[in-house]
Amino acid sequence: MSEVLTAPLVVEFPFTRSLGPVQSAFLTGLREGTVLGVRAGDGRIVVPPTEYDPVTAEETRELVEVAPAGTVTTWAWNPAPRRGQPLATPFAWVLVRLDGADTALLHALDAPGPDAVRTGMRVRIRWAAERTGAITDIACFEPHDQPPDEGQPAAHDGHFAAPVTGITTPARLDYTYAPGRAQSRYLQALGGRKTIGERCPSCRKVYVPPRGACPTCGVATDTQVEVGPRGTVTTFCIVNIKARNVDIEVPYVYAHIALDGADLALHARIGGIPYDQVRMGLRVEPVWTEDGRYPDHYRPTGEPDADYDSYKELI
Amino acid sequence: MPDPMREVAVVAFGQSDHVRDSAETSEVEMLMPVLHDVLGQAGLKARDIGFTCSGSSDYLAGRAFSFTMALDGVGAWPPIAESHVETDGAWALYEAWVKILTGEADTALVYAYGKSSPGDVREVLTRQLDPYYVAPLWPDSVALAALQAQALIDAGHTDERELARIAARSRTAAADNPHAQLTGSVPAGDYLVAPLRAGDCPPVSDGAAAVVLAAGDTARRLTDRPAWIRGIDHRIEAHSLGVRDLAASPSTRLAAERAGYFEHPVDTAELHAPFTSQEVVLRRALDLDGADTQVVVNPSGGALAANPVMAAGLIRIGEAADRIRRGASDRALAHATSGPCLQQNLVAVLEGES
Numbered sequence A: 001m002s003e004v005l006t007a008p009l010v011v012e013f014p015f016t017r018s019l020g021p022v023q024s025a026f027l028t029g030l031r032e033g034t035v036l037g038v039r040a041g042d043g044r045i046v047v048p049p050t051e052y053d054p055v056t057a058e059e060t061r062e063l064v065e066v067a068p069a070g071t072v073t074t075w076a077w078n079p080a081p082r083r084g085q086p087l088a089t090p091f092a093w094v095l096v097r098l099d100g101a102d103t104a105l106l107h108a109l110d111a112p113g114p115d116a117v118r119t120g121m122r123v124r125i126r127w128a129a130e131r132t133g134a135i136t137d138i139a140c141f142e143p144h145d146q147p148p149d150e151g152q153p154a155a156h157d158g159h160f161a162a163p164v165t166g167i168t169t170p171a172r173l174d175y176t177y178a179p180g181r182a183q184s185r186y187l188q189a190l191g192g193r194k195t196i197g198e199r200c201p202s203c204r205k206v207y208v209p210p211r212g213a214c215p216t217c218g219v220a221t222d223t224q225v226e227v228g229p230r231g232t233v234t235t236f237c238i239v240n241i242k243a244r245n246v247d248i249e250v251p252y253v254y255a256h257i258a259l260d261g262a263d264l265a266l267h268a269r270i271g272g273i274p275y276d277q278v279r280m281g282l283r284v285e286p287v288w289t290e291d292g293r294y295p296d297h298y299r300p301t302g303e304p305d306a307d308y309d310s311y312k313e314l315i
Numbered sequence B: 001m002p003d004p005m006r007e008v009a010v011v012a013f014g015q016s017d018h019v020r021d022s023a024e025t026s027e028v029e030m031l032m033p034v035l036h037d038v039l040g041q042a043g044l045k046a047r048d049i050g051f052t053c054s055g056s057s058d059y060l061a062g063r064a065f066s067f068t069m070a071l072d073g074v075g076a077w078p079p080i081a082e083s084h085v086e087t088d089g090a091w092a093l094y095e096a097w098v099k100i101l102t103g104e105a106d107t108a109l110v111y112a113y114g115k116s117s118p119g120d121v122r123e124v125l126t127r128q129l130d131p132y133y134v135a136p137l138w139p140d141s142v143a144l145a146a147l148q149a150q151a152l153i154d155a156g157h158t159d160e161r162e163l164a165r166i167a168a169r170s171r172t173a174a175a176d177n178p179h180a181q182l183t184g185s186v187p188a189g190d191y192l193v194a195p196l197r198a199g200d201c202p203p204v205s206d207g208a209a210a211v212v213l214a215a216g217d218t219a220r221r222l223t224d225r226p227a228w229i230r231g232i233d234h235r236i237e238a239h240s241l242g243v244r245d246l247a248a249s250p251s252t253r254l255a256a257e258r259a260g261y262f263e264h265p266v267d268t269a270e271l272h273a274p275f276t277s278q279e280v281v282l283r284r285a286l287d288l289d290g291a292d293t294q295v296v297v298n299p300s301g302g303a304l305a306a307n308p309v310m311a312a313g314l315i316r317i318g319e320a321a322d323r324i325r326r327g328a329s330d331r332a333l334a335h336a337t338s339g340p341c342l343q344q345n346l347v348a349v350l351e352g353e354s
Helices: A021-031 A181-191 A308-314 B027-042 B066-073 B089-101 B121-128 B141-154 B160-176 B216-222 B250-258 B276-285 B312-325
Strands: A007-018 A035-039 A063-066 A069-078 A091-098 A105-109 A122-127 A138-143 A166-177 A195-199 A223-227 A231-239 A252-259 A266-270 A283-287 A297-300 B008-015 B051-055 B082-085 B107-115 B191-193 B206-215 B227-236 B268-270 B331-338 B344-351
Touching: A021 A035, A021 A063, A069 A105, A069 B141, A069 B191, A091 A138, A091 B141, A166 B121, A181 A195, A181 A223, A231 A308, A252 A308, B008 B027, B008 B089, B008 B216, B008 B312, B027 B066, B027 B107, B027 B206, B051 B066, B051 B089, B082 B089, B089 B107, B089 B206, B089 B227, B089 B312, B089 B331, B089 B344, B107 B312, B121 B141, B141 B191, B141 B276, B160 B276, B206 B216, B206 B312, B227 B250, B227 B312, B227 B331, B250 B276, B250 B344, B268 B312, B312 B331, B312 B344
Parallel strands: A105 A138, A266 A297, B051 B082, B051 B107, B268 B331
Antiparallel strands: A007 A166, A035 A063, A069 A091, A069 A122, A091 A105, A122 A138, A195 A223, A231 A252, A231 A283, A252 A266, A283 A297, B008 B206, B008 B227, B107 B206, B227 B344, B331 B344
């Protein structure tokens, strides 16, 4: 059995999200150093505030200002901070009920060690030096020695100059991609400039690239079969829009190609021929670059076009 | 709940061996033997199945549309009636149960799989959180479970010694489970996020599971002792952690009431509690700690012994059903959860026929 391949894979996406009126007021408030909550149907002050009542799902609109200090309702000591978390040194995750609020907000507490943290301890917000209107405008919480402010939270109209109406949140996840047995065999053969399909033991079809199972029969493909290198264009399209990070001049042709011996067409770019002369039935062969692990593109072989009946089942 | 028009039963259950890293197989290569196993148990071919439903998440392995590739293992041609949920397969089973109740299908194939090994599952699961106020802080799944554990300790509902006993009991039980990943004597280890130690947390697992459901006499024909789903319900709590009482699980209790759990005692409970502290929450919600209760909890070892995310809840239903099918249980509860700190909970009550 051949060695299983792996490769690093990074999935990265900046999510851009619009804010509702309550979220907008709350995050803009953070930018201005003001913490807002919202009154729920049962009279509770919800912080961080939601657009909808957590119990009845009614719209919530009545904003109030709560204190930037509060009480820890539960905590967890994090000895090994991970990427993206609020602090780079060991810290406590905390749920904090700010004075004037009835619910708790999740954040980090900067404390020297777990012995310095307990449920019920007093903490206050440490504001980030630069604030943009995001939950990270709270850098973290820090211990605080003032008793709770017993006053009722004051109403707030939620109006600020230049309100934040959206947030962009970058997200990145790192993977070690492993394609599995069948695709590893395929990719390894491709490194030697051979194209290997796999045959279904039930319907006898040869799949290229193989994915390990016959999608018609639901059984493992069990026999490796070398196919190609030549093939037939079964259908194609003309690409007129340049893709980002792809260094190919438009227009160009992207085609389905049934390699000789394969029962499933793979897809690849067609080169070596003007785009407007590509046609169904065109016979093509792979073109390899010097260190490429897969064909750069396919080009015409010069053979006569294939008869339609020879590939019509593969369109 | 009103009596359903049709009786629906689990007639087959299968699962892969759960492992830390299955890099040698793709999802479909991991799943396919399990599908063949359950269809073989039921004596059915894929084309005999009325409805197929799966549960998985592309985020786990970072593989877009992985569920469509997994369908290759079913044999979906000619086109089959098929659906997918982006959550634990227990919810796929719920959808299939509803489909059978409508009369549109007599049998259903339900499967689920999860490969956590390609990514960092603690980080991946942060992406399911509130994207405005919580996800930007990247609180990982262990951290959130630890906040819940501390809330339980503060409320006097448990302590670290009891949590260690839950871990030990689960992994001792798993010694009899050939598919389990973490069995026998497992050290408590260091704090991952205090108060949770490594031993309080589930292993990182790759694995798959599948169930065949059938209605009425079809079920009786396909297996000697079907595990009848007498009730099934799922409920969710507020998504903001700071709004919830983390030491309680009202959604589990409500789902259990709606599923008829409290009407008669059960002898077995398969609880989907990836963290030891979550078992404490569930025991309280389900009254499993009464003086006269003798319910066997997680004889499979539960998610502490193998935690293929997206399949671990479906496995609880399958394990409970298997105990009924082999006569070791007459009435069992199966529970599945999804989201941070037991946010959403499904309860099924299963019975054998005497």
